[in-house]
Amino acid sequence: MIFYKKIIEHYAMILFKENEKRKDFKYKTIKNIYNLLCKNYYLMELLYNPLLNNNIKIQIIKEIFFDIFLFNFMKILILKNRFFLLKRILLEYINIYDKKIKNIIKCIIITAVPISEDLQKMISKKIIPNQEKFHIINRIDNSIIGGFIFMTEYKEWNFSIKKNLILLKKK
16 A cells, blocks of 8 residues: 555645635535545445446446536546545545644554543643644553653654663663
């Protein structure tokens, strides 16, 4: 999937640029389509089926989606045999929108035990003080003895006891 990362980002940026141009183009519409595709397994199986003719897939898309831009966008994906990337493209668009428009930073806090949302927000604000909005995911890792690891898109802060013990062992 690493090979497809650039393609996914490219198509997601096309959606984002269209969002900036057109006021009637809605973030919620993209999010609803993404949720529909995630929840409707049979629809995805039907549309991903390589044995199904592209014209039939286009007719199905035409019946489901009313926005002409989204229909044409999906039609291009079908004709270029990239429709299987649609869910990832929509998710990437949602991430770009959250980051650039809503100014939300997605971060992961890895701990040994679950921590409260208030503590998650407090940690996030201490590490990135000039940021107001966060989307925080608390992952549990039993190998962490204590403390936490805080990760954003490109950076990681390791405040775990395990790391400190490894550093002491090296000395």
